[in-house]
Amino acid sequence: MQTTAGEIRFQELIDADEKVEPRDWMPDGYRKTLIRQIAQHAHSEVIGMQPEANWITRAPTLQRKMTLIAKVQDEAGHGLYLYSAAETLGISRDEMQQLLHDGKQKYSSIFNYPTLSWADMGTIGWLVDGAAIVNQIALQRTSYGPYARAMVKICKEESFHARQGYSILLALSRGTEEQRAMLQDSIDRWWWPALMMFGPHDSDSANTPQSIEWKIKRVTNDELRQLYIDQTVPQAHYLGCTVPDPDLRFDVDTGHWSIGLIDWDEFWDTVKGNGRLNRERITHKVKAWDDGAWVREAATAYAHKQRTELEKTA
Numbered sequence: 001m002q003t004t005a006g007e008i009r010f011q012e013l014i015d016a017d018e019k020v021e022p023r024d025w026m027p028d029g030y031r032k033t034l035i036r037q038i039a040q041h042a043h044s045e046v047i048g049m050q051p052e053a054n055w056i057t058r059a060p061t062l063q064r065k066m067t068l069i070a071k072v073q074d075e076a077g078h079g080l081y082l083y084s085a086a087e088t089l090g091i092s093r094d095e096m097q098q099l100l101h102d103g104k105q106k107y108s109s110i111f112n113y114p115t116l117s118w119a120d121m122g123t124i125g126w127l128v129d130g131a132a133i134v135n136q137i138a139l140q141r142t143s144y145g146p147y148a149r150a151m152v153k154i155c156k157e158e159s160f161h162a163r164q165g166y167s168i169l170l171a172l173s174r175g176t177e178e179q180r181a182m183l184q185d186s187i188d189r190w191w192w193p194a195l196m197m198f199g200p201h202d203s204d205s206a207n208t209p210q211s212i213e214w215k216i217k218r219v220t221n222d223e224l225r226q227l228y229i230d231q232t233v234p235q236a237h238y239l240g241c242t243v244p245d246p247d248l249r250f251d252v253d254t255g256h257w258s259i260g261l262i263d264w265d266e267f268w269d270t271v272k273g274n275g276r277l278n279r280e281r282i283t284h285k286v287k288a289w290d291d292g293a294w295v296r297e298a299a300t301a302y303a304h305k306q307r308t309e310l311e312k313t314a
């Protein structure tokens with residue numbers, strides 16, 4: 001089969017570590033993989049607002065409340081950048097919403113766990129945003145231009161999220177015995193789900209080889225997870241806490257922390273929609289979408305009116 005100019009150009013861009021842009025020719029599989037990953041990423045940002053929004057009214061001080069509101073709003077903004085990036089690939093925002101609501105596109109497994117205490121606000125910022133940052137720093141070098149550029153802004157904001165989370169946990173670690181117990185309980189519940197955020201082991205990750213070849217993913221799931229474990233375990237110890245893994249060991253030969261077995265049955269159950277809160281999260285999301293229909297209609301009507309008036313004056 002003859003290679004087209006578009007195919008040659010695409011491979012040149014990938015080989016030279018340059019960005020593929022929306023108008024460049026790209027293989028169908030490249031486009032589909034990006035739509036799948038970016039939409040999943042966007043949906044995670046939006047569904048990810050639910051566990052934290054749940055605690056805004058119960059934040060212990062005005063300062064904590066303001067910070068949490070800002071953080072949750074940032075997540076909405078991240079969703080919007082990412083939906084815009086996905087739209088450049090030829091899918092509309094409405095289509096992505098429908099696919100999410102129908103269970104045909106995913107969102108991160110982590111957002112199917114309940115937030116049971118104020119300490120969970122700290123743990124989400126530290127562990128969940130922390131995991132997101134490790135992944136997204138690598139994605140700043142992804143080969144698709146609009147996705148890479150969205151990541152740069154998102155990473156800056158995620159750093160603030162991680163710090164606000166750790167600041168909540170530091171305060172608790174210096175508090176009463178009850179507060180320290182609440183902190184440890186929170187880490188015990190979120191540690192393993194946070195490690196699952198990086199996806200299955202490389203040996204079971206169907207998409208990784210092709211995504212690495214296309215430079216959509218720059219680092220594999222297991223490599224990112226290890227980076228995260230190495231940076232996070234000392235932070236847990238600094239809080240005077242442990243991570244809930246009896247097999248956790250520091251390997252002096254490799255310089256890395258090694259962990260016990262991840263419960264992949266729990267992971268796949270959650271990914272397939274049978275986690276603790278999957279149904280509740282989607283029901284809430286669909287309701288918000290339906291309740292917001294009038295806003296979308298009003299916004300579109302206004303844009304339509306503006307366009308008509310502009311055409312009249314042109």
Ligand code: FAQ
Nearest residue numbers: 041044045048075108109132196197198199205206207208
């Ligand atoms: N949850 O072959 P792989 C955040 C699926 S942002 C659910 O390894 P891939 C900010 C995967 O889709 C968090 N499903 O897949 C925040 C695939 O199924 P498919 C979101 C998962 O794509 C903080 C199958 O398993 N970040 O938290 C998960 O090469 C606080 C096989 O897996 C991103 O989305 C999972 N954890 O690698 C917001 C980052 N893991 O689609 C609010 C961008 C895997 O073939 C509050 N995404 N699956 O049917 C990625 O980097 C990649 O998509 C991976 C998965 C690494 C998630």
